[in-house]
Amino acid sequence: MNTKVNPVLQPQLEIDNVTISYGDMAVVKNASLTLKAGEIGCLLGPSGCGKTTLLRAIAGFEPLYKGRIRMRGRVLSTDTARVPVEQRNIGMVFQDVALFPHLTIADNIAFGIRHWSKQKQQQRITELLELVGLPDIGQRYPHALSGGQQQRVALARAMAPKPQLLLMDEPFSGLDANLRETLVPEVREILLREKMSALLVTHDQMEAFAIADQIAVMQNHCIQQSGTPFSIYHEPDNRFVADFVGMGEFLHGWVEDAYSVKTALGVLQGRTPHGFAQGAQVEVLIRPDDIQHADDAEYTAIITRKWFRGSHYLYYVTLGSGETLPCITSCHHDHDVGEPIGLRITLDHLVVLPYCDPEQEVCELQPTEVTQAILPNH
Structure with missing residues (x-):
């Protein structure tokens, strides 16, 4: 029987339960992530969470304490061995573009393919300069380029x-x-x-949303959640992901039943069980686009802050409960701070999280089942 795996069906990158340590301190803990061929991934998180260290381990610069890294089924790193950096067939682009100042743009791009024939080098240089939108700069030097142009050249050189x-x-x-x-x-x-798989490290969520097919959110040296940008934003697994990714506030509530939470904005009902016990204190994540202004709405709130964003206004409104929530309205709905406005709930995703006491900064235990309740129009 043929047990070989079709390389086309193999993941491009597999990070399996990876831990990286400096002495007794683990800087990456039990990280797992899979990237498909041609897919763009992102490690997103605050400074010091371990994302760059994990990227360096993939490149071969950092040893593993535990786990395994594979690419197209080939083992690159384990806790006992690692393939040398130069044998991994991995390209890198850094914050500092690190172009060689004494080389022309064409020679910078050709640096990693000097063993190719001159004809193939020139063909690849021309192809890449066209691809990055800089077809006529091959004989210029890095100092003559803008920052954006230099970054495009650095990308071309790595590719x-x-x-x-x-x-x-x-x-x-x-x-x-x-x-x-x-x-x-x-x-x-x-x-x-170019049909090239890539993995980006950033702390900027808008960068992550704009470039990535898959995002892994990191905090405290761990991957907290991985998934599509849509699922990370609308269906966060925990309070950190909910708070770090996108704007939003938390609305205090009490569980009415397996599908419903009672809040200052009424009973919010989901489509699937949220996993919390009846009567439990919880919090519901409210994004700015979850609340719309409506003059005839049942609930009202007082505007406490406002920002004009051109196409819309972003208001922060305070409910009778004292809780403050974000609200987006059309740019034609110009209201003053201190003015009451009507609110209509337009939740597509009801995200229910454990209650976190602001006085004690202690959260209730996580539910044992699903914590996302998806409304019927999802």
Whole structure:
């Protein structure tokens, strides 16, 4: 019987229960993540959570204390052995673009493919400069380019040898916000056109949403949750993910039954059991787009803060319970701070989490079952 696995069906990258330690201190704990061929992944989290260390371990710069890293079924690292960096067929792009200042752009891109024939080198250089939208700069030097152009060249240089995986460590953090907003989706399109798997490290959730097919949220050296950007945003597994990813506030509630939670905005009902016991104190995650202004709404609140965002207003409103929640309205609904407005609940996803006492900063135990209750129109 043929037991060989079709390489097309194998995951591009498998991180299996990886722990990385510096002495007695674990800087990555029991991390597991799978990336499909052609997929773009992201390690998202605050500084010091272990995401860059995990990226370095994938590249081969850090040994494993426990676990295994594989690429296309080939074992790259275990706790007893690791394939040398130069034999992994992995490209890297860093925050500091690290272009060679004394080499032309063409020579920078050719650096990793110098063993190719001159004809193939030139063909690849031309192809990549076209791909990154800089077809006529081959003979210029890095100092003559803008920051965004340099980052595109660094990407082209890393992609030149056609690596099986591209690792990117905070590559956009040195750029201004407007440039990041345009460059990040452009890089995604470049990677997709090249059909190249990639893994990005960032602390910026909007970067993660703009580029990634899969996101792993890290905190305290652990992967807290992994999934699509949609599921990470709308169906967070715990309070940290809910709080870190996207804007939102928590509304205090009490469980009425397996599907319902009573709050200051009435009884919110889900489609699936939330896993908390009847009568338990819980919190419901409220995103700005979950509440809409409506003059004829049953519930009212007082505007305490407002921001004009061009296409809409973002209000923070205080309920009679004293709780403050975000609310988005059309740009034509201009109300003043201190003014009461009507609120209508438009939840598509009812996310129920353990109650966290603000005085003691202690959360109730997690439920034993599902903590996401999805409303019928999901």
